[in-house]
Amino acid sequence: MNKIADAFNGKKALIAYLMAGDPNLEKSAEYILTAQEAGADLIEIGIPFSDPIAEGKVIQEASVRALNAGARLDGIFEMVASLKDKIRVPLVFMTYLNPVFVYGYERFFHTCKELGVGGIIIPDLPWEEQEEVKLPASKYGVAVIPLVAPTSSKRIERIVKDAEGFIYLVSSMGVTGVRNEITSNIRDRVSELKKATSLPVAVGFGISSPKQAGEYAQWTDGVIVGSAIVNMIAEHGENAHYALGKYISELKASVSGKDTF
């Protein structure tokens, strides 16, 4: 298993999100490798769900495309298995609780272990309900990565206690998607978090331009880019390899402080 901690080891992590099965599973496998070659340090593989309540339009539409193209858990697991010898960066899944629950927690996390997927992000799993997931996940060494929102302040200590992997810092209120402006004070929020945890903190929700990514990388351990990448696949479909590679390498340069912005 490629360890999540490796993504943050001595560098600022660029975390790329791709929706499995958009535009189809074969292309997803290719684009995951594209992201790795272009410099992504950790890759979040989205498992589509019919009712993604934390997503904005871009990822909602990608979920619909992936489901219509027939992407379901078994097929997604096969796709990830096909990458096993080529993947050097850590992988995590991002999905909603219901597909995991219905598949069966034991069976799901056992499969994660076999595939070398070291973590999971579940937006509709708050601290209050995490126990039913954390027990089977930890049995198979899968980290349940918690999200921290701008309104979490009083809840932070509870959330980060016993957390694993990294902390997903939600930049702004609302759903995922490209924003013109991120309203919360990331710098202050990160220093508050750092008092409570030694885990890496990566920021996501609404980060799209390399410039923005570079700015946030200054205050955090990593930057998560999702909707902007998914948008690019929506635009280019099966021919997104070049555009995706170029964009992710720009993000990477910026996050590493090697950009020219």
Added chain:
Amino acid sequence: METGRYGPYGGQYVPETLMSAVDELCGAYERYKNDPDFCAELEDLFVNYAGRPSLLYEAKNLTKDMGGAKIYLKREDLNHTGSHKINNVLGQTLLAKRMGKTRIIAETGAGQHGVAAATAATLLGMECEVFMGKEDTQRQALNVYRMRLLGAKVHPVTTGTMTLKDAVNEAMREWSQRVDDTLYVLGSVMGPHPYPMMVRDFQSVIGKELKKQLIKKEGRLPDAVVACVGGGSNAIGTFYDFIGESSVRLIGCEAAGRGIDTEKHAATIAKGSVGILHGMKSLFCQDEYGQIAPVYSISAGLDYPGIGPEHAYLRDIGRAEYVPVTDDEAVAAFERLSRLEGIIPAVESSHAVAYGMKLAKQMPKDAIIAVCLSGRGDKDVAAIARYKGEDLYE
């Protein structure tokens, strides 16, 4: 039982961005639910604005026609705005005001909850925005106009199946963007804790009145209480005061659409399995991979793939029964009640009337069935005409 849990069901499965708002609501509800001023103000709104208590009407013609048990109708259709939805909405909007909120948002299926929310918001001086599946805005165009007339902004939802479940998704997304000044006024006994409990409490006035009224008229409890179930708010409101009365059968009527052996139904208890959606663990219509299934019913208010967690629990422990009722049966009951009693029921409530009729025939004449007539049917007239093949548009 753990707070917010009904056996294995219930819980608070919402994104972290909403948890502070859900926590705040829990605290506010605990603080005000027994507050004398709050309760007095709500009671005053119930009596002097909504027109409570609603009548308990003995449907003599219908009883005679069935030739069996005596049928009573709990006339929630006579409430202001035409359904039971006003009970919950007055409670939540009043609570929102106490919490210092200035804006409420709501989802709606048939439009009854949306109209009630728009009404309460106007009355209490709040802004109101309603999310409604685009398909439902077309099925229930008059209710969309009503909401606008009342000053609410209506957002047609174009994602997913464009019905009630998608309206809930969109309302949750909207709430997660703006929690400071906004309360999400959920319309049924679903969603994360405290909604299933709070909405049940506000709706339990139905069963409390029914019990008192029937004891006054008949000197005894009913043998069966029947209500339709989408999310299940009128049903739990009707059942709640009878749960401890083991002689009373509690029967929820689900929308079987074109039949539970087809794919066109919304019969969650008959066909669903355990899942997690909209903040709760409960029963849902879904596929083997946990993707929520598109559901169908002639009634926009029952067209929901899940059911409130307390209903799932009452089913498990055998305290309540749930039966599927088809579109055809509901439409037949809609017509029968209109012709026999001069009461046009909502197509949702017609599901309960249909089963009440069926049950009456199987029971002796000295038995008593109470059916919750949760809403009036004016909104459905054009749709039923079209269902019967008439080319009628609103």
